[in-house]
Amino acid sequence: MVRKAVSSKVKNVPKIESKSQKPESVSVDDLSLDPKNPRLAEEGFGIEDQVQILKVLWKERAVNEIVNSISASGYWPQEVLFAAREEGRLVVVEGNRRLSAVKLLLSQDLQKKVGATGIPRISMALRKSLQVLPVVEYSRKALWEYVGFKHVNGPQDWDSIAKAEYIARVHRDYGESLEKIASTIGDDNATVKRLYKGLTVLQQAEKAGVFERKDSWKKKFPYSHLWTGLGYTGIQDFLGIRPEDWTKPNPVPKERISRLGELCLWLFGRNSTDTRPMVMSQNPDLRNLDEVLRTKDGYAALRANLPLAVALKVSRGDKALLREAMVQADQSLRAALGYLPTGYDGESDLLERAKGIYSLANAIQEEMGKQFNAHASVRSTGKNKKRKTDGH
Numbered sequence: 001m002v003r004k005a006v007s008s009k010v011k012n013v014p015k016i017e018s019k020s021q022k023p024e025s026v027s028v029d030d031l032s033l034d035p036k037n038p039r040l041a042e043e044g045f046g047i048e049d050q051v052q053i054l055k056v057l058w059k060e061r062a063v064n065e066i067v068n069s070i071s072a073s074g075y076w077p078q079e080v081l082f083a084a085r086e087e088g089r090l091v092v093v094e095g096n097r098r099l100s101a102v103k104l105l106l107s108q109d110l111q112k113k114v115g116a117t118g119i120p121r122i123s124m125a126l127r128k129s130l131q132v133l134p135v136v137e138y139s140r141k142a143l144w145e146y147v148g149f150k151h152v153n154g155p156q157d158w159d160s161i162a163k164a165e166y167i168a169r170v171h172r173d174y175g176e177s178l179e180k181i182a183s184t185i186g187d188d189n190a191t192v193k194r195l196y197k198g199l200t201v202l203q204q205a206e207k208a209g210v211f212e213r214k215d216s217w218k219k220k221f222p223y224s225h226l227w228t229g230l231g232y233t234g235i236q237d238f239l240g241i242r243p244e245d246w247t248k249p250n251p252v253p254k255e256r257i258s259r260l261g262e263l264c265l266w267l268f269g270r271n272s273t274d275t276r277p278m279v280m281s282q283n284p285d286l287r288n289l290d291e292v293l294r295t296k297d298g299y300a301a302l303r304a305n306l307p308l309a310v311a312l313k314v315s316r317g318d319k320a321l322l323r324e325a326m327v328q329a330d331q332s333l334r335a336a337l338g339y340l341p342t343g344y345d346g347e348s349d350l351l352e353r354a355k356g357i358y359s360l361a362n363a364i365q366e367e368m369g370k371q372f373n374a375h376a377s378v379r380s381t382g383k384n385k386k387r388k389t390d391g392h
Helices: 038-043 050-060 063-073 096-106 108-114 124-129 140-151 160-173 178-185 189-207 224-229 233-239 243-247 254-268 282-292 296-303 308-343 348-391
Strands: 024-027 081-086 089-094 132-137
Touching (some): 038 050, 038 160, 050 063, 050 096, 063 096, 081 140, 089 096, 089 132, 096 124, 096 132, 160 178, 160 189, 178 189, 189 224, 189 243, 224 282, 233 254, 254 296, 282 296, 282 308, 296 308
Parallel strands (some): 081 132
Antiparallel strands (some): 024 132, 081 089
């Protein structure tokens, strides 16, 4: 099995507090997959059925890689599973992909139910060795530091939504501060806080019924758009979030919940209505959205279902767009002048285009000259009036 290098930010694996750390051999049939596994975060959790959990892990979490490794080299006894006893069953808290791989290798019936294909047949000797697995029993609370080290910023990285779910669980269920979580798992304190804040807003949207992560347009939920975007002032102001609100379970005010739903639609789209998100990538889409939401006109353009690029122009206004167009025209003409000595071979169409550009430039200059003189006259009149007033 390929192992990722351990993050240099974390020097030592956190120790797990327990009476005994000696693994016991436990039957695979007595081990349950974890419904609270952060890898299920994109599905929004709520999956209790073991087959459904197995199906998600197989389709989304590359269990096939572990299946191939175990079928070729066997199960490494050093790969201990960590389990917690809950409601009379042993739930594997750490090692769900390995347990999934073993269950699928042992059961063709499960393979059919999950839709898992390409799983090799294994020898009787390997089948016998996989009937029991090495397991150490702990409480979830005792495991959080180790699991967090391994998956949040360690050798087997989770995606950002899984990290956020785990950080939130440790913070809320075990009462650990975000600062303690960050220092324990070796991650940046600011990143831990941003992941947590983003999840708080996402969960508020789901509870309010204005968004459902399973219905996002992209197959892989782009959670980073939200927790990154919430760091932008324009998006914060749009949602009405104040700095002191981040400590609340529902940081978005009730009167802005509809806006939260709109933001989620623009960030994530909606699969059920085939609505594409406006933010397809963070750079430049996310920053452009932030700029648009800083103005009433830009917001109105988005609500009118205009494309993000159009809404951006609306939000900037004619003055900014004129200056931008003039700068771009100047740069393009300077570039054309540089290409002229070796790039022009007397083509008549290019000469006619140059004449057209010359005419346009003259027309722009004449119009700007008229407006400049008119504004100068107004400024001069205003100065004269001020002098007379000062004289009295």
